[in-house]
Amino acid sequence: SGAAQAAEPLKVGMLLTLSGPPAVLGKHIQEGFELFVEQNGGKLGGRDVELIVVDDELKPDVALTKVKELLDRDKVDFVAGIVFSNILQAVFRPVTESETFLIGANAGTSTFAGRACNKFFFSTSWQNDQIHEVMGKYAQEKGFKKVFLMAPNYQAGKDSINGFKRYYEGEVVDEVYTKLGNLDFSAELAKIAASKPDALFTFMPGGMGVNLVRQFNQAGLSDSVTFLSAFTVDGTTLPATKDAALGLFSSSQWTPDLDNAANKQFVAAYEAKYGSLPSLYSSQGYDAAQLIDSGVAAVGGDLSDKDAVIAALEKADFASVRGDFSYNNNHFPIQDFYLVKAVKRDDGAYHTTVVEKVFDDYGDVYAKDCRMN
Amino acid sequence: MADPVLELKGLKKSYGALTVTDDVDLAVRAGVIHAVIGPNGAGKTTLINQIGGQVTPDDGDIVLDGRAVTAMPVHARSHLGLARSFQITNILPGFSTLDNVAVAAQAHAGHSFRFFRPVARETNLRDRAMTCLETVGLTDRASIRAGALSHGEKRQLEIAMALATDPKVLLLDEPMAGTTHEETARLTETLEGLRGRYTILLVEHDMTAVFALADTISVLVYGRVIAEGKPEAIRADPEVRSAYLGEEEIL
């Protein structure tokens, strides 16, 4: 039956957040993924691909029904995507229990990196804390004495602050948790100004980040306070923040100008196809497709021996656009992390660029709790 | 002389600078029809609203059957036997005419925290409602949605709802307004038939009906009772004539 299966199209279900303000993240992952499939002649691992994209609406129970449809109705071979950790939380169990491969292209919750890791789950992004640890380490190395921390009041926000504090040992002058979806940061900015920190570390994804960056700039704080951030200054927000973000720092495992062959052709092809620079999320979507491609190819398109597929995936035998990429025991990547900053290209496009490498071949701290079975 | 069932003592109500009820004392004896008349805006409806509980007086007492009810909520007063009709039609427009009356009957036939038995099968409520509709002459409109009744018919329904609660004291605010001559006559007859059984406080601008029915009349002007007495005396009172009655012929 292996050969017969190999003749059928490979079914990949993409579960993404495609509505509401964060829709852009899902969209970019999808675009990155689709780009690779297209470049690969509509195939992954030698098999034709049938891609089923569904919107989780950022509602966990909707995600759950949708994923059950993917599993039971469409009988997909892979579920890929997943932008937010609460969605991952909701669908993790049904997908892995049905022994379907789950390729996380963004959300990287600590639970699934540590004690609840699962052999069917592979991440092509990062473990949440790592991105924040980059900033903590940088702030520590740079010798910032006083840092002001700010994040939205939800789990990922709290994780970010904890991640930062793991490496930063200086004084935290204040820790502020803002309402999710906060628009106006005047109050917080005034507080920051009043406590006179050396740096601000913040995690403000999406529109919140855009608002913060612009208002930070308008209030003239950029002169006195170093802006360190995670998921705040990136390819999805730069088109909106424009000049206001120039020179602001962020952390990432990837930038569009990262110097490797895979990335060069990826960025060029992406720009040609979609007319704009890819973002971090597009790169993760692209790598997710590459990962599936490599795994399926290694078993000759025959997915019936799951363990063989897992073994193949664990090899991560593809040229990641971020350069070094290998899998840790918890199926999260071991990779390099950079301090990046926003710059403007000659043609007026904004993007992030590497300032310095902060971590080399870095794995996450939860991996030690993972007992893969 | 019988004790009053309803007594107002020094009742006061103001809206800002406007004093609408100005130290009103009123005693309504059991079984009589006591009319309150007075010019528009004299404070009659406000008075009834205070007795009924829709408006809270600023000062003074309302005593019903020997109990002070001044601070009692509306529904509790109803359970002491107080029922009223409204000057500005106040019915349940989406209910059938019959159900309007039946629900009024239900309020006074045991509690309503009954969740299972279909109320439609409670024939006693239905029968009582039908009797009341008959009294006001609306039986042939029983199944019509009350909101679809004509203005005059709604006025009649008002009375039926008040009657259905089987009250001790009936407050009627312009029951004849909006009904035709014929209906006014019929209603006068009906009220006449109730005399002695209920105590009725009647506010009305139809002088034919008032003088035909009232045992006692109080005249309210600018929130004060300026005269009180037997109908003949009131009719003859020059002050009342100039403030209210005018020269209109009273049949």
Place this chain on the structure above:
Amino acid sequence: MTGTLFAVQVLNGLQLGVLLFLVAAGLTLVFGVMDFINLAHGVQYMLGAYLAVTFYGLTGNFFATVVLALAAALVLGLVLEMLVFRHFYDRDHLDQVLATFGVILFLNEGVRIVWGAAPLSYPGPDILDGAIPIMEGFGYPIYRIALIVAGLACALGLWLVVTRTRVGMLIRAGAANPAMLSALGVDVRRLFMIVFGFGAMLAGFAGVMAGPIFSVEPGMGDGVLILAFVVIVIGGIGSIRGAFLAALLVGLVDTLGRSFMTDIFKLFLEPSAANQVGPAIASMLIYVLMAGVLFFRPTGLFPAAGRS
């Protein structure tokens, strides 16, 4: 030190309040005065901002952008009125909720198709660039002062129109009893159309003005919509003065809560516990405020006279 910060935060609160009023102004008119539950107010606000993005791209001039976006918002508002809203004036509130919810779905998605999902932006005018320093290293952006002026002007203008002009009377009358008003010779349909168009323009105006400080993205109107309703309800439906004062109150409470709630909890809780409780309470503070106000004053702070 803390004194200065407190003063600055009070100022921030008031300015957020004025901003909230600006955003709620159109809804005050359409929902508060005209009594039409327009959930689409938020997407109209969003549309204003998106139109501004486009016109800014075309003209590169902020003031031209404002004028063009307002005109476009008006036109789109009138189109919406003709296609949807006018058929629901005499329907009950819940039908209006459903229909305008349909408009939300359509426009939120439509905007995504036309402008894409990524956040967009455009700058304020150059002459309003810069900031007035009010604290060391911290300035008050001049553009925000312009916003406050715009908000105050809206408040005053709206109040004058609704309470002092014949049109205002007619709108209130039409909201209470449209049939009777038309029997007195007033073309209620046209009146409502004008009011609605004006409301759409106000919503659009708020969107245009918000663009230079907030990100322009699909769904940006949804949260704003709820805030606008909160403001109107706290103020008392139908009252412009109430809405204005409520907006200030909400702005103040929200800002002060965000600024000091956690610190207050730190006085008697472990810092980590305070960091748990403080932000949670601060997030829900305006709802606590609303519940509190409605508990003591079930029809808001300044209910419009004669309305029950």
Place this chain on the structure above:
Amino acid sequence: MTAPLLEVEDLTAGYGSVPVLFGMTLKVHAGEVVTLMGRNGMGKTTTIRAVMGLLPPTGGRVLIAGQDMCGRPAHEIARCGLGLVPEGRQIFPTLTVEENLVATAANRRGSGAPCWGLPEVLDLFPRLGERRRQMGGSLSGGEQQMLAVGRALMTNPRLLILDEATEGLAPLIREEIWRVLATLKSEGQAILVIDKNVSALLALADRHTVVEKGHVVWEGDTTAFRADGAVIERYLHV
């Protein structure tokens, strides 16, 4: 002869699928006072509503000064010069007394004729003057009634339509209204009136129309009405 001010021919109308009017016919000439009489629920108000365009007629014609206005929107009909004092007052509760009066004020009578303005109305109902800044909704029933009459007068209509305009008014005010109507009539104002006060109607009106179950069963002048006791007995039960 000029066309009658209002001419209703064979008008049918109803609520939902329930017909109420079965061929109403009615004529009011300029300067004439006409009554509509009939027991409760016979269709008097429905006739008015159909004429005013508040209820879509299902058939027949409504001619205003010779122009067919049947099925036109209410405001167009009102602008032809019809001024309504509706049943149940229907004043605007969120407007003050003064606003209720001035909001829809107009002159629909054509030029020259004496005009009802705010001073004239407040003069007619001094009580409204005392309550000028009060919200319409908090007026007493009678005060609201005065306001409704005042509001209609301030549109200076060519035809004044009064649907139970004296309901809830004190005897003195009632007399005052009848007096004013008589004055108006003498000035050439056309009036269509519904009222329970038959004797006052007989004194005021030129012609009477008796409605029974949605159509006219009797029509004639006051003399004929007084003479025809059977009609009164049968349709009005006076």
Place this chain on the structure above:
Amino acid sequence: MSENLTRGWVIAAVLLLAFAALPPLAEATGHSYLTVVASRVMIYAIAALSLDLILGYGAMVSFGHAAFIGIGAYAVGISAEHGLWEGTLTFPLAMAAAGLFALVTGAISLRTRGVYFIMITLAFGQMAYYTASSLSAYGGDDGLTIWGRSELFASPLLENEWSFYFFVLACLSLCWWFASRVVGSRFGRVIAGVRENRARMAAIGFDPYRHQLVAYVISGMIAGLAGALLANHSEFVSPAYMSWQRSGDLIIMVVLGGMGTLYGAVLGAVAYLALEDVLAGFTEHWRVIFGPLLILIVLYARGGIARAFRGEGRDG
């Protein structure tokens, strides 16, 4: 009235039979996942039913109804987290918790009417939402995975998709039956009367507040049951269950289906979720179709889908 009631029973019977027939049909046609989808639909139908009880019959437009669902769900989730899996305990617990929340918030909310009521219930819903979001011990914003389903008398019966499905169906039938008795009862008539004219009901001797509060609590408890079922269905609970958008969805289901008919609420839930599912299958931009469709439905099917079964328009 009675004609109305019989129609209700007929539609209820048809719908419930259709639900009962679904799993075997789905299985036979190879669409077994439909069973999962349909059980979610039924759970929302229960919630919509509970909302209709107060919204349709009592004009209490609760815009925080999702909070009851969330509380019911969290009651099950938190119990499981602490090792309590017994459904015969956790289901009543969920209902009691939701009922208690309804009692407290209802006591305050019912002082207001109309739009004010809508907004104050929204406020309480949001408070519940933010509280759940900050429950770090139970996953906070990320939600809480429940590693299994409730037991019934210590048996893992509900683990089986079919038996869970029929358990939900039984709950729906029971709630439906209960609700239909309530609306026809004395109590139901008082609730409807207060909707029609509160002041008048007080004047004839009813305490509107007390009756409304009881109705509100009943409604909250039924919604709590729906929440408990939802937690079992998803084996996951999250603050997202309580978001105001969810409360809005419920209102839309009820209005779309037709208020004050009970079966309308169920039809509304089915139609809303099915439409969403089907349209989302067509295009990722399904909302550009769904939005106008919604408008057209309200415009032309006055009184919701239920009205179509009666073949009449709504008057005045």
